[in-house]
Amino acid sequence: MLLELGELGRYQIIMYTLVCIPILFASANSVTYVFTAGIPNYRCVVPECDSLSDPVYNTHWLEWAIPSNGKSATEYQPEYCERYVRNITTSIYPECFPNRFTNEMERCHEWVFDNERSIVNDWNITCLDNQWMLSLVGTSHFSGVIVGTGVFGAVADRYGRKLMFILSIVIMSVSGIAQVFSNGYIMFVILIFINAFGTAGIFPLAFIIGKSRLAR
Template sequence: LNVVECEVVDVQRCGCRCHVPECEGNSSMGVASAEQWAGADWAQWALPAEARCERWQPSQHACAPHVFDNTSAIACDSYVYQHGSSIVSEFDLGCQEWKRSLVGTVHNIGMLISLPIMGFVSDRWGRRSALVVSGCGAGLLGLAKSFATSYYTYLLGELLETVLGASVYPCAFVLMIEWLGVEHRILASLVLGVPLSLGAASLALVDYLAGYWRTWARLAYPPSLLLLLYPWLLPESVRWLVSRGRMHDAAHVIKRAAEYNGARVPAEALEKMLLEREQIGGSAETNIDEGLFTALLKYGVLRRRLCVCCVWWMSAVFVFYGLAVSAHGLRGAGGVHATYALVAAAELPALALNTLLLDRAGRRPLLTAALLLTAAALIAIPCLPEECLQTRLCTCTAYDFKFTACDGPVPAGCEISCRQRAELSAGRAWRSVPDDAERLTSRCRHRGTLRASSDI
């Protein structure tokens, strides 16, 4: 939700030109009407053909061809916008491209802050708690951001919202895996991935219908507050409860699940589990609180696996988010909203391929094939029609694989911390990487799969 708003809804480019008071007075300052924008016949002698941030120097206050010196350009004092749907026209950013790009930079900084913090919160206080705090906090801050009265207030809201909301999906993914069991990781990926893809496409439709970024935010963010009901609707992860030594709570969750499913759990088995825990005593608490950093120093295998996960994330994120962000710059027959919706829907075939092939073809062969096909499609982009979506499909396959694979090679209790560190390494520079670097990364990144352990 935050990525869609940051890159597609709020800061999308809109047509703008210099305001020429000699020819239009002050009536068209700000957002121009359709007639004012289309009827500017004087633009051919008052404005340069290519430079939208400059206008020709006038010699007097009159609107005639001989008044404007087409050999001397001056910077615009104010701007006229074709549309008023984004913050570009709302806060009069005009040709201040750095301010528009700064929104994405602040978003990335928020992710760098969020990932380690929410990973620690999830592993320390529970998956459900982290999910509720992250989702509801992001919803509240996103809603508050829609009332921003200045550009810098908006930036502050963007930063705080990202700090809380960047970890919603990882928390939900790990919680579902720990509910279903490790053997159902692929199913968990499908169950979460389909609504995610459809939701992204729906958000583009909501923006199209709303037509204004504040209205879009006030429609899109309030449903996040439904996560406040999760403590009463969803149990905590049994695996996390056991890893934290809360055996009585884990037994209670197991009993409730058994009653709901009409199954019977032998009381002797639960009593034996609790008794074994009591016999272990406090020595296990030390191991529980060991932390990922200490484990990384102690175990070389864990270090290698974390490095492999970092390479996976870094290589996939460059293209996955790069294509998502660049989609709004395309101008297809259906406009920017239809283009983004189609790009989001391209994730659905990738989810289906993962579900069908991961157990049959194996993890490493499928990941290698997805990365190589992505590289080939990126290199071939100049020769492909604009509607071709093979690149997005392949990189979605690889990106979706990361969530499925990164849970296997790390100890219980620190899955999210490990994944957050891998995401952290990937998220630092993806937004600023040019297309050529994306293609170069795509060609060589598959080598990281050769370092993956076969049990993933």
């Protein structure tokens, strides 16, 4: 077979390399939603203690103002969405100290985030009652993969694998860049679906095209 078709040469190497480049980007692109929808550390804003112009996530007075979330038995980690109620009888003192807070808890509506950044920071997707919004990002991604795999597999047989391969790359590239400029959660989820839709067409088509080029 090798004598008939010819051994691996410059043409095969160039074609295979060109086909593999989009796969590298598609592979990285397939896991980006894990980071963009990652949950950074965050806590309630405490106006009595925080610097409102430049609040810092870790400070020495957190245990006085915010209860522990109970996830670690040895290390204190502040609760995400609850804080201790202010003790109004000590409000005349400007300093932040333990007696400034009671043992009662209240829900907060402003947060201080750690150094990490994701859509949680951008659109305040915080607390357990909003976790479905983060799960929906993953659902949208894998829905796009399922739909894209079926659509490109069927359409490529009719219109050609090379054309559909290029179209997949264009869809993945344009939608991936557009995600950066998303102005809201709904727009971001839609672009996640479109991006995964385009990415799904790259893998099977690249495999077939690469295999056919090596056989020439």
